Amino acid sequence: MRRLDELTLADVAVRDGLKWTQVGPGVIPAWVADMDFPPPEAVREAVARRVATDLGYPGWLDDATVGPLAEAFSERMETRYGFQADPTLVRAFTDLNQVLQIILHLLTEPGDGVLVHTPTYNAFLDTLRVMNRPPVPMKLTPNGETWTFEQPADVAGAKVLLLVNPHNPTGHCFTRAELQGLAELAERHDLIVIADEIHADLAYSPGAHVSFGSLLPDRTITLTSASKAFNMGGVHCAVAHLGHPAVKAALDAQPPHLYGAAGVLGVDATVAAWRHGDAWLAEVLTILDHNRKLIAERIPADVRYQIPAATYLGWLDFGIPDAAGRLESEAGVRLNPGPLFGAPDGFARLNFGTSPPILEEILTRIGTAMPRISADLS
Structure with missing residues (x-):
């Protein structure tokens, strides 16, 4: 090759x-x-091994919180980012936008605002438009070799802070100080924080990604996937860490198969990437x-x-x-x-x-x- x-x-x-x-x-x-x-190669081998040996129901099917995906996610978050993510709070989904839509559907109403840095990931903007959750923009502005933003003066009516970090499309890595300011904003206005950290493994030295869940664990839903860093978007396997008790309760109250879950090939590929890639x-x-x-x-x-x-x-x-x-x-x-x-x-x-x-x-x-x-x- x-x-x-x-x-x-x-x-x-x-x-x-x-x-x-x-x-x-x-x-x-x-x-x-x-x-x-x-x-x-570890990902390709894991998928090939699964196809060659056993495509039946996995042993962790009925309790994904004790399965390899939750364990690998928690290991990686602590090792790389110092975030002690409780594996029992992990749920598997197909992609991050699915989780965003579920949370908005269960815990907000049409017309509720969503704080978001702009410009931002197009699929999230489409979700906010289709679901009538108007964005409350925090515009990113070039400033030397980095980006700056101002918190909005009026967040009345906002229910969610949607944080894309590292940021798409600018590539900005929010500093610890910037994230602390956002954490204070979320506390002050009782916001649910949805932190898309799918590009975390793609931060360049000497910079460093700071996981928002390590700053405000009880208010944050951390979303990630191996799909971007390891180039396997087609496997459709994403992780949500449900640190916010109300969000966890709302999701757990739904019928267990309502939202589907990641397939065994996606889980195997993700675990192989995080542990051996x-x-x-x-x-x-x-x-x-x-x-x-x-x-x-x-x-x-x-x-x-x-x-x-x-x-x-x-x-x-x-x-x-x-x-x-x-x-x-x-x-x-x-x-x-x-x-x-x-x-x-x-x-x-x-x-x-x-x-x-x-x-x-x-x-x-x-x-x-x-x-x-x-x-x-x-």
Whole structure:
């Protein structure tokens, strides 16, 4: 198998996943948040072993809180982040957005506000819109090499603080001081905190991810999955740690099979990733660290970009109308358009979770197309 940092377009263009099948001929996809790297060998072996031996009901089926997923999650949270997560408070779901929708449905009413940093993850914005839970924005603003935000002056009517940390799409890692301020806000206004920490394992040194549950355990629902850091979004296995007693009581009061759960292949893949995938993760982080800096070196000077402190997502301000659409048609590169995340259409999100040679080609295409696009607009 080719080294991860040597993958070519020919290697990945034949894949049949969403990322590579939803673009036209000759277009390089740098949009949906899947990386181009195959998952760790330990994950592939765990799935193959399960398929080859026993696809029957798992032994932990009737009590997931004592199963391998809860144990692996709790081990990882304490080892990496110093958060002593009680495994008996862990529940398995298919993905994070499912958990968000369940909590909003059970513990809030239409019209209740949700505090959220903007721009933010597009699927969460869609959920808030469809469920009529209006966002109360805390706008992230570039400030030197980081991002700042102000707490809203009026949070009347808000019931939930939805924290995406590390942040998507900016890549900001909230500092302990910032999180302490948010914890005080949540206490002051009796907010349920839903902390999406799916990108926690993708924080770059010397920065560090701080798990919100370690600061405010009795008010926080911690959501995570191995899907982003270990590139296996298709396995549909997510974890919710129900630190908030009212949320736990509300979920436990529902019929036991109402919301479904993760399948055995997803659980096996997740446990293998968390327990045996860290050498692979370190290799990937080295590549991503190079890539995030390469964008800063190669992106045109009039495009605003801050090197992200986490994730494999670059947030770019091209300063032109319909930036993503123009770059797809003129440069042959597909990015996520800014309006998906609640930002103006001059912004776009670039997925740099690929090999340096492929990213070089993406940046070359953008650099070549931007002067032509700017000239057409002048």
